[in-house]
Amino acid sequence: MQVGKEKLLWMYEKMVEIRHYEETMAAVYMEGKLPPAIQKGLAFDIGAGPVPGEMHLAAGQEPVAVGICAHLTNDDTVVGTHRPHHFAIAKGVPLDPMTAEMFGKVTGLGKGKGGHMHLFDNAHKFSCSGIIGASMPIACGAALAAKKLGKNWVAIAFFGEGAANQGSFHESMNLAAMWKLPVIFVCEDNQWAISVPKSKATSIEWVADRAAGYGIPGIRVPENDALQVYEAVAPAIARARRGEGPSLIEIKTDRYFGHFQGDPETYRPKDEVAQLRESDPIPRLAKMLKEKNMLSDIEAADIAVTVHQRVKNAFDFARHSAYPNAHDALNDVFVEDSKNARALV
Amino acid sequence: MKNNRILTMAQAISEGIAQEMTRDSNVFVMGEDIGSYGGIFGATGGLLEKFGKERIMDTPISETAFIGAATGAAAAGFRPIVELMFVDFFGVCMDQIYNHLAKNTYMSGGHIKLPVVLTTAIGGGYSDAAQHSQCLYGTFAHMPGIKVVVPSNAYDAKGLMIQAIRDDNPVMFMYHKGIMGLPWMAFLEGSSNAVPEESYCIPFGVANVVKEGSDVTIVTISQMVQKAVLAADELAKQSIHAEVLDLRTLVPLDVAAILKSVRKTGRLLIADEDYLGFGLSGEIAAIIAENLDSVQLKAPVKRLAVPNVPIPYSRPLEQFAIPQVQNIVLAVQELLVKKPALQAVA
Numbered sequence: 001m002q003v004g005k006e007k008l009l010w011m012y013e014k015m016v017e018i019r020h021y022e023e024t025m026a027a028v029y030m031e032g033k034l035p036p037a038i039q040k041g042l043a044f045d046i047g048a049g050p051v052p053g054e055m056h057l058a059a060g061q062e063p064v065a066v067g068i069c070a071h072l073t074n075d076d077t078v079v080g081t082h083r084p085h086h087f088a089i090a091k092g093v094p095l096d097p098m099t100a101e102m103f104g105k106v107t108g109l110g111k112g113k114g115g116h117m118h119l120f121d122n123a124h125k126f127s128c129s130g131i132i133g134a135s136m137p138i139a140c141g142a143a144l145a146a147k148k149l150g151k152n153w154v155a156i157a158f159f160g161e162g163a164a165n166q167g168s169f170h171e172s173m174n175l176a177a178m179w180k181l182p183v184i185f186v187c188e189d190n191q192w193a194i195s196v197p198k199s200k201a202t203s204i205e206w207v208a209d210r211a212a213g214y215g216i217p218g219i220r221v222p223e224n225d226a227l228q229v230y231e232a233v234a235p236a237i238a239r240a241r242r243g244e245g246p247s248l249i250e251i252k253t254d255r256y257f258g259h260f261q262g263d264p265e266t267y268r269p270k271d272e273v274a275q276l277r278e279s280d281p282i283p284r285l286a287k288m289l290k291e292k293n294m295l296s297d298i299e300a301a302d303i304a305v306t307v308h309q310r311v312k313n314a315f316d317f318a319r320h321s322a323y324p325n326a327h328d329a330l331n332d333v334f335v336e337d338s339k340n341a342r343a344l345v
Numbered sequence: 346m347k348n349n350r351i352l353t354m355a356q357a358i359s360e361g362i363a364q365e366m367t368r369d370s371n372v373f374v375m376g377e378d379i380g381s382y383g384g385i386f387g388a389t390g391g392l393l394e395k396f397g398k399e400r401i402m403d404t405p406i407s408e409t410a411f412i413g414a415a416t417g418a419a420a421a422g423f424r425p426i427v428e429l430m431f432v433d434f435f436g437v438c439m440d441q442i443y444n445h446l447a448k449n450t451y452m453s454g455g456h457i458k459l460p461v462v463l464t465t466a467i468g469g470g471y472s473d474a475a476q477h478s479q480c481l482y483g484t485f486a487h488m489p490g491i492k493v494v495v496p497s498n499a500y501d502a503k504g505l506m507i508q509a510i511r512d513d514n515p516v517m518f519m520y521h522k523g524i525m526g527l528p529w530m531a532f533l534e535g536s537s538n539a540v541p542e543e544s545y546c547i548p549f550g551v552a553n554v555v556k557e558g559s560d561v562t563i564v565t566i567s568q569m570v571q572k573a574v575l576a577a578d579e580l581a582k583q584s585i586h587a588e589v590l591d592l593r594t595l596v597p598l599d600v601a602a603i604l605k606s607v608r609k610t611g612r613l614l615i616a617d618e619d620y621l622g623f624g625l626s627g628e629i630a631a632i633i634a635e636n637l638d639s640v641q642l643k644a645p646v647k648r649l650a651v652p653n654v655p656i657p658y659s660r661p662l663e664q665f666a667i668p669q670v671q672n673i674v675l676a677v678q679e680l681l682v683k684k685p686a687l688q689a690v691a
Binding site: 077079108109110111112113114118120122125127129130131134136137138139140141142143144145146148155167168171172174175178331332333334335336 | 410412415416422423425440451452453454456490513514
């Protein structure tokens with residue numbers, strides 16, 4: 001498969017952006033959470049600091065997001081997971097309101113009502129959920145909508161390998177196969193369901209092999225490599241756009257941080273992350289691009305500068321935005337409509 | 346009203362859906378056995394023939410998948426109606442209902458519209474036991490993010506259904522099996538009534554005074570409205586005049602109508618087929634308690650509901666657990682002999 005330079009450079013830049021975003025967030029997240037700023041006797045306070053609550057970062061998992069989203073247009077839908085930043089960035093969700101949402105600011109995507117696991121961006125057809133396995137039914141609905149409209153749009157359901165043991169996986173796979181929905185189920189296998197390794201929770205080595213049980217194609221991507229992901233998923237996207245139904249893709253990827261920030265990771269071999277980082281997909285793609293004379297050192301440095309500025313701007317925007325008024329907690333349970341009546345367009 | 350046809354509640358619901366489907370091509374129906382069967386309780390009768398299988402979609406037994414798909418399709422601009430065959434089955438799909446359908450609008454800061462109507466059958470009285478007989482509207486009304494509509498008769502059911510489909514928010518539309526007018530289940534006949542052929546809406550949050558009275562207010566909903574009317578008729582023979590207030594929707598709740606009626610009568614009975622504990626009857630009682638500065642009670646508030654037991658199977662057990670017409674009559678009689686709740690300190 002011939003992949004154009006523009007596409008490759010896009011994937012590279014987005015991976016650099018995602019990585020820098022996650023590393024920036026990892027640092028900012030710790031602000032105010034450690035002694036002596038917090039309650040005496042605590043080692044860490046999850047609810048303190050400018051970005052409170054849980055934080056699940058996706059450093060290391062960039063190839064999954066960019067390799068898939070490189071195929072998508074703004075009309076395609078992505079439904080992500082509780083670890084959603086890489087998907088959101090690759091789908092084109094603007095960094096400013098996304099970051100402001102994590103800071104709980106009124107300028108956030110959800111006006112501060114959702115937080116980092118609940119990012120909704122209608123304009124870019126992106127949403128995610130904090131519940132394991134929940135992306136799949138909702139992506140089926142987006143795909144059903146595309147089918148009903150007679151469009152060749154697709155929907156992507158991202159989920160982790162742990163979610164492949166949820167009932168929603170089975171139900172959605174069967175429904176999508178029966179109705180030939182243009183949905184691609186993308187299993188992001190980082191080997192860890194919080195602390196439980198895949199080998200202790202999943203009955204087979206490859207979740208992708210379960211596709212056979214639904215009569216749909218199953219595609220294995222054995223390496224955490226953006227180009228491999230991009231190439232492997234191409235037939236699945238094309239099949240969905242042709243109206244021939246869903247596919248299941250499984251991508252072996254690596255989680256560089258803990259399940260959440262502050263996770264002591266006592267369950268994980270001490271040297272595992274260092275080993276994983278030896279095959280970091282970002283320098284790997286950079287090397288390939290340079291060998292093909294598609295990227296010079298200067299261009300790589302320019303990308304880094306541009307991306308760092310973009311991320312810095314987003315964090316500045318978030319920090320300087322206002323908090324919502326406390327009473328706004330009472331709004332938005334229901335969308336406002338004129339006394340339940342709706343004018344038909 | 347030129348068209349005074351008598352319809353069953355099932356017929357009225359399917360007629361309302363059909364009229365909206367004709368008006369709005371974004372409306373479609375998904376669920377188990379809603380196609381050629383017409384819905385186990387008849388709520389989608391005749392729709393497959395009218396609209397075809399692209400818009401009347403029988404699903405696999407996969408409530409999580411198809412209710413979640415309704416959320417996804419609604420976010421993309423459609424207005425799905427999805428049927429959860431019995432409300433008791435919510436346990437297999439509650440995550441999609443409560444964590445997604447009910448919350449995504451709020452978590453998106455109001456940017457995501459989810460116009461989904463979730464229809465479901467409720468209620469007992471026909472010996473279907475603990476897993477097929479609950480009401481549970483209190484459970485869904487307890488949790489924010491879903492409007493809860495529980496009609497008591499065919500006329501209301503059609504207007505409320507059309508209103509539900511046009512609402513831009515998730516609506517749970519809960520129909521009691523014992524008032525659907527099914528040919529295979531005894532029903533309270535007051536639920537079948539005159540239904541105009543033309544389309545009409547009944548706004549949410551407007552309770553209906555089904556029967557006016559001055560001695561006692563019976564606040565109720567769903568099939569229990571029909572039981573309360575029968576009880577009120579019997580009480581009238583004893584010169585006791587009960588006012589029967591049909592809430593019609595729990596979310597939004599017509600608090601003003603409850604207060605207005607109880608201010609007038611000074612006595613309140615809440616007649617409910619849901620569980621007694623932490624539910625509808627307690628909520629109404631609390632509203633009265635919070636307004637005692639403007640409500641003069643002539644007797645303490647009384648509640649009739651299913652005692653906190655699962656719905657039993659055996660006929661005498663079930664008839665005991667679910668409040669009956671005679672229980673309402675007795676409860677009202679007791680209210681009338683009771684002393685005032687609050688007496689001036691001598």
